[in-house]
Amino acid sequence: MTGATRAQQLVLRGRGIVPGRVEGEALVSHETISGWGGIDPATGTIIERRHELYGVCFTGKVLVFPGAKGSSGWSGFFQSTRLMGTAPLAMVFTNLTTKAALGAIVTRVPTVTELDDDPVARIATGDLVEVDADNGLVVVHGPWSQACHPQ
Template sequence: MEKQYKCHKISGGKVSGELLFSKDGMCFYLIEPKNGKIIEKEHCLYGQSIAGKILVFPYGKGSSVVQADGMYQLKMTGMNPAGMIVVNADTTLAASAIILDAPMVNKMEENFYKDLHDGDMVELDAENGILRKL
């Protein structure tokens, strides 16, 4: 039986990818656009690439310009995450995702955080508010 979880659409789209969980907030400006690697030294994912991943993180960090520009630079080089699952979506983060057509959701079912882990393959249907484990 296929496992699926309900969520809330912030920015629409349907993507598949590998989950990557972060316990730290994300500042997209501190991600190297050439390879998608996090260059923020104190970050729990320092040195890891978010490119093509379904990124799960608690909140965004930085001003609107920093967040939007960081996301834009990643999208232009193709090193952006495939989709994003955020716990606390502030206006800046949500607006940036909408403007850049980056699938983003929040309000995941609690079991999602217990059942799934780094590397699990999922399909995120942000448009319909559903995440399926593949």
């Protein structure tokens, strides 16, 4: 079974933090993300120099990551992405902390956490992901390119 076939069948169940339902392309980080000094809210880009996604824009993507790191300023920086129109489409994270939860709430994007399997290990950047935070579901439909451009 190929990775794309497995991904098309993947349903993760968890806890919705911010309600809503969206579908979009996944951007996966295996590292926690710093808000203050780690992202540029004006561009929605990760600017932490040693981060695996340095220079990558998360705007309009389903951001899948382990959680937040750094100070309590994390939530303020992610709120700024909402105000500047550069926020992720949704958030899916593994480690529920107060700063990550508050960041999701002030960013006002559908967010699911505490999943029954590790989304960072099971979802790949480029997968088409549906985040249904109303029901605590994350559904991976398959690679974004195939979903948008069937062959």
